[in-house]
Amino acid sequence: MKNNKIKKIYEVINENGRGLNLHEIKAMTGVGNGYKHSNIVNIINNISNNITETYNHKSHKINELLNNSGRSLNLHQIKALTGAGSGYRQ
Numbered sequence: 001m002k003n004n005k006i007k008k009i010y011e012v013i014n015e016n017g018r019g020l021n022l023h024e025i026k027a028m029t030g031v032g033n034g035y036k037h038s039n040i041v042n043i044i045n046n047i048s049n050n051i052t053e054t055y056n057h058k059s060h061k062i063n064e065l066l067n068n069s070g071r072s073l074n075l076h077q078i079k080a081l082t083g084a085g086s087g088y089r090q
Helices: 002-016 022-029 058-068 075-082
Strands: none
Touching: 002 022, 002 058, 002 075, 022 058, 022 075, 058 075
């Protein structure tokens, strides 16, 4: 189930052609339905810490993260690394 959701996220990001925020990704893919995978603790170690400083809008952070992560990320990992879905609006 995890891989299917990750594939949906990447398909939506790649096909859309613009920056998407977390709510748009959730609406288009159906991810974030409460299913938790047990391996969320070790997210990723090789992503630049400058993502939050470089981009002002969370959709830009999400796209940068997905393009440069080098691996598939699930919704929880995207939220943890970008701060998306925190309720804070920019």
